[in-house]
Amino acid sequence: EDKVVQSPLSLVVHEGDTVTLNCSYEVTNFRSLLWYKQEKKAPTFLFMLTSSGIEKKSGRLSSILDKKELSSILNITATQTGDSAIYLCAVVRDNDMRFGAGTRLTVKP
Amino acid sequence: NAGVTQTPKFQVLKTGQSMTLQCAQDMNHEYMSWYRQDPGMGLRLIHYSVGAGITDQGEVPNGYNVSRSTTEDFPLRLLSAAPSQTSVYFCASSYSPLVQETQYFGPGTRLLVL
Numbered sequence: 001e002d003k004v005v006q007s008p009l010s011l012v013v014h015e016g017d018t019v020t021l022n023c024s025y026e027v028t029n030f031r032s033l034l035w036y037k038q039e040k041k042a043p044t045f046l047f048m049l050t051s052s053g054i055e056k057k058s059g060r061l062s063s064i065l066d067k068k069e070l071s072s073i074l075n076i077t078a079t080q081t082g083d084s085a086i087y088l089c090a091v092v093r094d095n096d097m098r099f100g101a102g103t104r105l106t107v108k109p
Numbered sequence: 110n111a112g113v114t115q116t117p118k119f120q121v122l123k124t125g126q127s128m129t130l131q132c133a134q135d136m137n138h139e140y141m142s143w144y145r146q147d148p149g150m151g152l153r154l155i156h157y158s159v160g161a162g163i164t165d166q167g168e169v170p171n172g173y174n175v176s177r178s179t180t181e182d183f184p185l186r187l188l189s190a191a192p193s194q195t196s197v198y199f200c201a202s203s204y205s206p207l208v209q210e211t212q213y214f215g216p217g218t219r220l221l222v223l
Contacts, residue, residue, distance in 0.1 A: 004151075006151075009149070041216055041217055042199055042214035042215060042216055042217055043199075044214075045212065088151055088152065090152075095157065095159060096142070096154050096157055096167055096168075097142075097154065098154070099144075099151035099152040099153070100151050101149055101150055101151040102151050
């Protein structure tokens with residue numbers, strides 16, 4: 001059965017820390033992997049990864065896909081309280097997406 | 110553009126009642142989908158549609174029906190509500206299932222089944 005597993009499930013850090021969130025997957029017909037940030041309402045898109053080893057970067061956030069290891073990481077440097085959210089990983093198959101359970105990140109001042 | 114709209118925002122049902130969650134988009138997106146989100150479980154796909162007249166089941170379809178008579182609308186029907194269907198429901202749309210970076214989520218409907 002296809003699955004997407006995120007770790008850790010929960011993480012508490014202090015402002016300025018660097019965090020690494022993990023996503024591993026076992027799916028058929030893999031197309032791409034996406035990262036979303038979810039605060040109080042709907043998820044908002046962060047990155048889409050299709051090629052192994054190519055880093056996507058946006059400000060303090062970056063992500064990379066390892067197709068050999070069937071995994072991806074999301075890095076956040078110099079964390080801020082506004083980074084507190086649930087981070088969701090999703091894998092796109094042919095016609096649908098499978099989400100992981102998410103990592104709840106809490107950044108304390 | 111209003112994007113993806115969902116109604117109602119919040120609903121309380123009694124076990125056995127039926128209701129329809131509405132979803133509409135004005136972006137001419139072919140692909141629409143419904144997810145439910147429960148604590149600690151991420152988003153799980155209920156049903157999806159790749160175009161008007163075409164629907165398919167996702168990961169957790171039992172207890173839900175959908176139809177897609179127009180490109181704009183994708184309602185989700187609960188036939189006989191159960192407490193296990195208490196959840197937050199998100200509708201989403203995109204140009205195609207393979208272009209998910211263009212996927213837009215609605216604001217969600219919080220459903221409580223007593």
